[in-house]
Amino acid sequence: MVFEYPIRVEWGDCDPAQIVFYPHYYRWMDEATLHLFEHVGLGWTALRETYGVPGLPLISTHADYKRPSVFGDRLTVNVRVSDWGRTSLTVSHTFLNGDHVSVEGWEKRIWSHPDPDRPGRLIPAVIPEDVKAKFA
Amino acid sequence: MVFEYPIRVEWGDCDPAQIVFYPHYYRWMDEATLHLFEHVGLGWTALRETYGVPGLPLISTHADYKRPSVFGDRLTVNVRVSDWGRTSLTVSHTFLNGDHVSVEGWEKRIWSHPDPDRPGRLIPAVIPEDVKAKFA
Amino acid sequence: MVFEYPIRVEWGDCDPAQIVFYPHYYRWMDEATLHLFEHVGLGWTALRETYGVPGLPLISTHADYKRPSVFGDRLTVNVRVSDWGRTSLTVSHTFLNGDHVSVEGWEKRIWSHPDPDRPGRLIPAVIPEDVKAKFA
Amino acid sequence: MVFEYPIRVEWGDCDPAQIVFYPHYYRWMDEATLHLFEHVGLGWTALRETYGVPGLPLISTHADYKRPSVFGDRLTVNVRVSDWGRTSLTVSHTFLNGDHVSVEGWEKRIWSHPDPDRPGRLIPAVIPEDVKAKFA
Numbered sequence: 001m002v003f004e005y006p007i008r009v010e011w012g013d014c015d016p017a018q019i020v021f022y023p024h025y026y027r028w029m030d031e032a033t034l035h036l037f038e039h040v041g042l043g044w045t046a047l048r049e050t051y052g053v054p055g056l057p058l059i060s061t062h063a064d065y066k067r068p069s070v071f072g073d074r075l076t077v078n079v080r081v082s083d084w085g086r087t088s089l090t091v092s093h094t095f096l097n098g099d100h101v102s103v104e105g106w107e108k109r110i111w112s113h114p115d116p117d118r119p120g121r122l123i124p125a126v127i128p129e130d131v132k133a134k135f136a
Numbered sequence: 137m138v139f140e141y142p143i144r145v146e147w148g149d150c151d152p153a154q155i156v157f158y159p160h161y162y163r164w165m166d167e168a169t170l171h172l173f174e175h176v177g178l179g180w181t182a183l184r185e186t187y188g189v190p191g192l193p194l195i196s197t198h199a200d201y202k203r204p205s206v207f208g209d210r211l212t213v214n215v216r217v218s219d220w221g222r223t224s225l226t227v228s229h230t231f232l233n234g235d236h237v238s239v240e241g242w243e244k245r246i247w248s249h250p251d252p253d254r255p256g257r258l259i260p261a262v263i264p265e266d267v268k269a270k271f272a
Numbered sequence: 273m274v275f276e277y278p279i280r281v282e283w284g285d286c287d288p289a290q291i292v293f294y295p296h297y298y299r300w301m302d303e304a305t306l307h308l309f310e311h312v313g314l315g316w317t318a319l320r321e322t323y324g325v326p327g328l329p330l331i332s333t334h335a336d337y338k339r340p341s342v343f344g345d346r347l348t349v350n351v352r353v354s355d356w357g358r359t360s361l362t363v364s365h366t367f368l369n370g371d372h373v374s375v376e377g378w379e380k381r382i383w384s385h386p387d388p389d390r391p392g393r394l395i396p397a398v399i400p401e402d403v404k405a406k407f408a
Numbered sequence: 409m410v411f412e413y414p415i416r417v418e419w420g421d422c423d424p425a426q427i428v429f430y431p432h433y434y435r436w437m438d439e440a441t442l443h444l445f446e447h448v449g450l451g452w453t454a455l456r457e458t459y460g461v462p463g464l465p466l467i468s469t470h471a472d473y474k475r476p477s478v479f480g481d482r483l484t485v486n487v488r489v490s491d492w493g494r495t496s497l498t499v500s501h502t503f504l505n506g507d508h509v510s511v512e513g514w515e516k517r518i519w520s521h522p523d524p525d526r527p528g529r530l531i532p533a534v535i536p537e538d539v540k541a542k543f544a
Contacts, residue, residue, distance in 0.1 A: 010303045011151055012159065016207055017463055018152040023438065026431035031282045044343070055425055058473045065466045071152055071316070146439045153327055159302065162295035167418045180479070191289055194337045201330045207452070287419055288426040288479055295420065343424055 001135050003039050005032040005077040007095075009069050019068035025103050026061060029093045032079040033107060036091070040134040051131065056109040057122055059088060063105035069097050081135045087111050087124035137271050139175050141168040141213040143231075145205050155204035161239050162197060165229045168215040169243060172227070176270040187267065192245040193258055195224060199241035205233050217271045223247050223260035273407050275311050277304040277349040279367075281341050291340035297375050298333060301365045304351040305379060308363070312406040323403065328381040329394055331360060335377035341369050353407045359383050359396035409543050411447050413440040413485040415503075417477050427476035433511050434469060437501045440487040441515060444499070448542040459539065464517040465530055467496060471513035477505050489543045495519050495532035 007028055015021040033056075037043065047053040069075060075097050082092035088110050095103040111131075112122035143164055151157040169192075173179065183189040205211060211233050218228035224246050231239040247267075248258035279300055287293040305328075309315065319325040341347060347369050354364035360382050367375040383403075384394035415436055423429040441464075445451065455461040477483060483505050490500035496518050503511040519539075520530035 010299075011306060012157045012299055012302055014152045015147055016150045016152065016154040021148045021438075022466055022469065023148065023431040023434035026434055027282075027284055030284055030429075030431065034283060057476075058430055060470070060472045061430065062468065062470045064468045068465075146435075147442060148435055148438055157302075158330055158333065159295040159298035162298055163418075163420055166293075166295065166420055170419060193340075194294055196334070196336045197294065198332065198334045200332045204329075283423055284429045284431065286424045288422045288424065290424040293420045 001040070002078050002080045003032070003036040005035050005079055007075040007077060009071055009073040009075065011071055014071045019070055022063070022065065025063055025095065025105060028075075028077060028095075029061070029063075029079075029091075029105055029107055032077045032093055033091045033109075036079045036081075042131070042134065051128065052113055053111060053125070054114060054122065055112060056089075057112055059108040059110060061105070061107045063103055065103055066101050067097065069095075069102050073097055075102060081132075082106065084127060084132050087126055089127065137176075138214050138216045139168070139172040141171050141215055143211040143213060145207055145209040145211065147207055150207045155206055158199070158201065161199055161231065161241060164211075164213060164231075165197070165199075165215075165227075165241055165243055168213045168229055169227045169245075172215045172217075178267070178270065187264065188249055189247060189261070190250060190258065191248060192225075193248055195244040195246060197241070197243045199239055201239055202237050203233070205231075205238050209233055211238060217268075218242065220263060220268050223262055225263065273312070274350050274352045275304070275308040277307050277351055279347040279349060281343055281345040281347065283343055286343050291342055294335070294337065297335055297367065297377060300347075300349060300367075301333070301335075301351075301363075301377055301379055304349045304365055305363045305381075308351045308353075314403070314406065323400065324385055325383060325397070326386060326394065327384060328361075329384055331380040331382060333377070333379045335375055337375055338373050339369070341367075341374050345369055347374060353404075354378065356399060356404050359398055361399065409448070410486050410488045411440070411444040413443050413487055415483040415485060417479055417481040417483065419479055422479045427478055430471070430473065433471055433503065433513060436483075436485060436503075437469070437471075437487075437499075437513050437515055440485045440501055441499045441517075444487045444489075450539070450542065459536065460521055461519060461533070462522060462530060463520060464497075465520055467516040467518060469513070469515045471511055473511055474509050475505065477503075477510050481505055483510060489540075490514065492535060492540050495534055497535065 013020050013024045075095050078094040081089050083090035090106050090108045092106045110124050111127045113125040115121040115123045149156050149160045211231050214230040217225050219226035226244045228242045246260050247263045249261040251257040251259045285292050285296045347367050350366040355362040362380045364378045382396050383399045385397040387393040387395045421428050421432045483503050486502040489497050491498035499515045501513045518532050519535045521533040523529040523531045
């Protein structure tokens with residue numbers, strides 16, 4: 001299942017070279033991941049109340065830059081869970097700009113529960129099968 | 137009492153017109169205010185623990201733009217409390233770029249306590265005289 | 273004429289107090305202004321090619337904060353030109369969050385031409401009547 | 409040669425989970441890279457005027473998150489060129505927070521010249537040996 005997250009490149013997203021300042025692609029990945037999860041019924045409230053998951057902490061993030069985007073471009077992020085581990089998952093993001101790919105990126109995140117021994121800290125938890133099924 | 141907060145204008149702070157994207161001046165004002173408060177011994181922890189103040193919510197903010205700044209400029213923000221009300225205060229910010237003023241701005245904020253009737257909300261509180269004295 | 277610019281408050285727009293970090297309201301005002309201008313046929317390309325206007329430099333910006341917004345809120349910015357000067361204009365922004373106003377703000381900007389005496393600099397120019405008419 | 413770039417985690421860098429919102433680590437990497445280059449005498453002006461290099465476009469970026477940072481933390485980024493290719497280079501960034509590593513990241517960038525056939529576009533160029541020597 002692939003979710004499409006639309007982006008319009010705004011003036012303030014671009015740098016003096018007149019292209020997108022690259023950290024914004026990561027901002028958009030974070031947004032696209034949350035919107036994907038909401039789309040399958042796993043918004044932050046559902047994650048917390050149904051699954052006891054206070055957040056999806058990051059292990060790693062990555063991006064490959066294919067072609068710059070400029071002010072006014074309308075991009076589509078194709079976002080999906082591309083890999084399920086036992087306690088982690090990888091969310092992949094393809095930024096399309098018209099007929100070409102602008103950026104390919106991914107975020108590896110942990111499915112977490114509160115750590116019973118350390119208040120405020122999180123520990124990895126096993127991802128339920130019914131969660132995985134929502135993204136099929 | 138005037139505190140000097142130094143800023144270097146970074147690449148990502150500038151827009152395709154090759155000048156600072158204006159919301160960053162407000163980001164720097166927020167930072168300069170917190171550094172001013174820390175400088176007089178009123179960091180976030182002291183505010184909360186000594187005065188029961190969980191934050192300084194905003195009433196209004198304002199900026200007048202005199203001259204643009206560009207990538208690589210080194211600015212100094214002269215920040216001070218310019219006005220004390222009974223439950224509010226105004227923090228003024230002068231952005232100096234070499235020998236000229238780049239931006240003049242201010243933030244009007246509330247001295248607050250937790251609202252006993254509405255958990256998570258804040259209400260205005262009278263500013264203690266010893267707080268005002270720290271900024272003299 | 274009032275243009276409606278929709279905003280969804282994203283995770284990264286919010287601070288540790290779990291409300292919108294205020295400089296983002298100015299980012300959204302800048303975006304809303306450009307979208308308003310595009311809506312009436314005055315995108316950046318038209319401004320430059322039809323009117324010789326390379327940009328709309330800022331004189332002042334201002335915001336009054338009425339009520340905080342939080343992650344996941346869907347806001348509407350009602351944006352309009354609220355005042356026309358001879359060489360300047362004021363763009364007003366009302367941020368609606370459901371049935372209440374979250375923020376009221378404005379930007380005062382210059383209608384500009386390139387300065388013939390100083391390459392790369394701008395000077396104020398008289399706003400044509402047909403431009404004003406587009407916003408009626 | 410390792411350059412140390414200091415960071416103070418500001419209020420607006422943190423999210424509702426009260427930790428650094430991860431795209432800011434990439435913003436800091438971009439800053440640290442430019443400061444490293446300036447430190448060895450290769451600021452943007454020198455790159456352009458001495459070497460005909462208008463910028464260092466990105467191929468890929470990556471980060472591994474070890475431990476969150478919070479408001480008020482003072483980090484040091486240890487930044488260095490960790491790999492030289494024929495026309496590309498990798499800049500590595502270790503974010504230290506007191507005695508532990510918070511984030512490890514890298515940026516792979518192109519040494520570029522203007523493309524003579526396509527105005528405004530860049531093409532990879534061979535990295536001069538004297539440039540590499542500056543970072544030894």
